[in-house]
Amino acid sequence: MQLKNEKTNLLLINPEEMNQVDKIAMQYLPVLTLMENAGLAVARAIMQFYKPCKILVLCGPGNNGGDGYVVAHILANEGWPVKVASLKPPEKGTDAYKAFVQWNGDKTDFNIQSVRDADLVVDAVFGAGLSRDIDDHISSVLKAADHLVAIDMPSGVDGKTGIIRGYAPHAELTVTFCRAKAGHYLLPGREYIGKLVIANIGIPENILSELSINTWLNEPGLWELPIADVEDYKYHRGIVNVVGGGTVTGAARLSALAASSCGAGLVHIFAFGSRDLYLLTSPCFMVDEGDFTDTLQDKRRKVWVCGPGLTEDEVKISLINLIKTNKTIVADASALTKENFDLLKQCAVITPHIGEFKRIFGDFKDCRIEAVKKAASILNTVVILKGPDTLIASPDGRVAVNCHANARLATAGSGDVLTGVIATLLACGMEVWEASCAAVWIHGEAAFLHNNSWPNAMDLIHNLGKARDNGRYHVEK
Numbered sequence: 235m236q237l238k239n240e241k242t243n244l245l246l247i248n249p250e251e252m253n254q255v256d257k258i259a260m261q262y263l264p265v266l267t268l269m270e271n272a273g274l275a276v277a278r279a280i281m282q283f284y285k286p287c288k289i290l291v292l293c294g295p296g297n298n299g300g301d302g303y304v305v306a307h308i309l310a311n312e313g314w315p316v317k318v319a320s321l322k323p324p325e326k327g328t329d330a331y332k333a334f335v336q337w338n339g340d341k342t343d344f345n346i347q348s349v350r351d352a353d354l355v356v357d358a359v360f361g362a363g364l365s366r367d368i369d370d371h372i373s374s375v376l377k378a379a380d381h382l383v384a385i386d387m388p389s390g391v392d393g394k395t396g397i398i399r400g401y402a403p404h405a406e407l408t409v410t411f412c413r414a415k416a417g418h419y420l421l422p423g424r425e426y427i428g429k430l431v432i433a434n435i436g437i438p439e440n441i442l443s444e445l446s447i448n449t450w451l452n453e454p455g456l457w458e459l460p461i462a463d464v465e466d467y468k469y470h471r472g473i474v475n476v477v478g479g480g481t482v483t484g485a486a487r488l489s490a491l492a493a494s495s496c497g498a499g500l501v502h503i504f505a506f507g508s509r510d511l512y513l514l515t516s517p518c519f520m521v522d523e524g525d526f527t528d529t530l531q532d533k534r535r536k537v538w539v540c541g542p543g544l545t546e547d548e549v550k551i552s553l554i555n556l557i558k559t560n561k562t563i564v565a566d567a568s569a570l571t572k573e574n575f576d577l578l579k580q581c582a583v584i585t586p587h588i589g590e591f592k593r594i595f596g597d598f599k600d601c602r603i604e605a606v607k608k609a610a611s612i613l614n615t616v617v618i619l620k621g622p623d624t625l626i627a628s629p630d631g632r633v634a635v636n637c638h639a640n641a642r643l644a645t646a647g648s649g650d651v652l653t654g655v656i657a658t659l660l661a662c663g664m665e666v667w668e669a670s671c672a673a674v675w676i677h678g679e680a681a682f683l684h685n686n687s688w689p690n691a692m693d694l695i696h697n698l699g700k701a702r703d704n705g706r707y708h709v710e711k
């Protein structure tokens with residue numbers, strides 16, 4: 235198993251970090267060599283995915299444009315009809331300028347007509363150096379392209395946040411270098427990338443470990459799931475405890491069923507009422523009622539789900555007592571209020587969707603990665619910001635971006651299922667952030683396993699065991 239390598243392959247770099255990488259890389263290789271390698275990688279990808287056709291390379295004034303001149307050069311040498319349109323020539327003395335002066339093929343104007351005359355546009359206008367919204371002239375030119383390959387980023391997609399700065403073209407193919415950037419996976423940017431190719435341009439790998447980059451794509455390899463062991467017994471597999479509301483019971487039952495289906499050794503529900511309903515949900519559940527504080531004395535019952543289906547009072551009573559007895563708490567739903575801020579500081583994981591997140595932490599500007607990192611650090615709790623590109627942040631600064639999910643997960647009870655999976659992985663001893671990342675992935679996998687159909691929360695639960703195995707199998711292959 236090559237866990238370590240898998241993990242570094244999953245690193246996501248932001249433009250500032252990439253800048254640092256470049257600066258260190260210059261000690262090993264000249265920037266022009268990196269640029270030539272970058273251009274070669276883009277040209278190769280184009281030759282792999284397209285038949286020879288009329289190419290227009292749109293070049294900006296920075297190194298992204300520099301890469302573009304190199305691409306033009308290589309494709310023209312291969313006999314492709316290539317024209318270059320420069321937004322503005324690079325400054326004299328720069329590496330991009332060296333690439334610019336080497337282009338002695340056809341030049342044309344940076345305008346809509348030039349784009350219309352081409353079959354395929356190479357977008358080398360802005361990459362990591364995008365610093366502001368792009369203007370109307372540039373966007374109208376990019377907009378005219380029917381088929382577009384982006385170098386590093388479609389111009390206008392912010393590499394750090396995935397936010398669109400004014401306008402961005404939809405690329406069919408994006409070729410980036412060294413590692414993917416967060417903006418390739420964060421929405422809305424992710425929708426503009428097309429197929430993503432990550433090319434090695436000779437940057438030494440040790441540079442990445444020297445910089446403490448701590449953002450990853452959430453895929454198996456980032457974490458390792460425990461397997462069923464011959465010596466397993468139910469307490470070793472882990473006990474998941476769910477606080478069950480007295481009146482609204484569905485959410486807690488879904489969390490408990492999820493835990494039961496994805497490998498918990500034992501599932502308990504503490505019922506504030508409606509005991510029979512909880513009992514009838516599954517013969518696998520142990521259901522307790524009566525004095526909650528008595529129940530908490532059992533030290534083996536460490537991991538608790540608190541929030542789904544609970545009233546405000548039930549949340550208060552249970553959170554306060556769970557904290558007093560030093561339990562590992564996964565807080566969700568009704569527990570996630572500003573009023574509970576201090577109580578949430580004592581939880582292991584909280585799982586807000588964007589509305590709940592803003593309710594607790596207030597609104598934030600631009601960068602969701604920064605916002606969720608800050609939230610995790612303030613609370614000293616793992617924060618899972620749920621959404622189509624769920625972010626999982628640890629108080630120590632680690633963040634994972636999860637794209638392993640589809641829109642069909644947006645169904646009632648889906649969050650309760652996730653909570654149950656997180657608790658299961660905590661109960662079997664996984665580290666909190668890794669358990670949270672793995673649970674989010676398994677949850678997404680459960681939706682993918684429901685092929686071509688619309689899973690409800692029960693369908694997701696049904697798929698969890700297989701989904702968990704797939705998370706393991708992927709690494710063992």
Ligand SMILES: NC(=O)C1=CN([C@@H]2O[C@H](COP(=O)(O)OP(=O)(O)OC[C@H]3O[C@@H](n4cnc5c(N)ncnc54)[C@H](OP(=O)(O)O)[C@@H]3O)[C@@H](O)[C@H]2O)[C@H](O)CC1
Nearest residue numbers: 268269296297298360361362363364365366367368386411
């Ligand atoms: N290690 C690697 O990955 C390598 C990557 N390479 C490529 O280099 C670019 C990054 O190059 P950089 O020069 O830092 O930046 P850009 O080329 O993306 O753009 C900077 C210039 O663009 C101007 N700019 C930025 N935003 C706008 C805008 N909205 N409108 C107009 N002009 C804009 C900016 O002007 P300033 O006024 O802000 O200074 C710059 O002139 C990376 O993406 C890769 O493609 C290298 O090949 C080496 C290896």
Ligand SMILES: [K+]
Nearest residue numbers: 357360387389
């Ligand atoms: K670009």
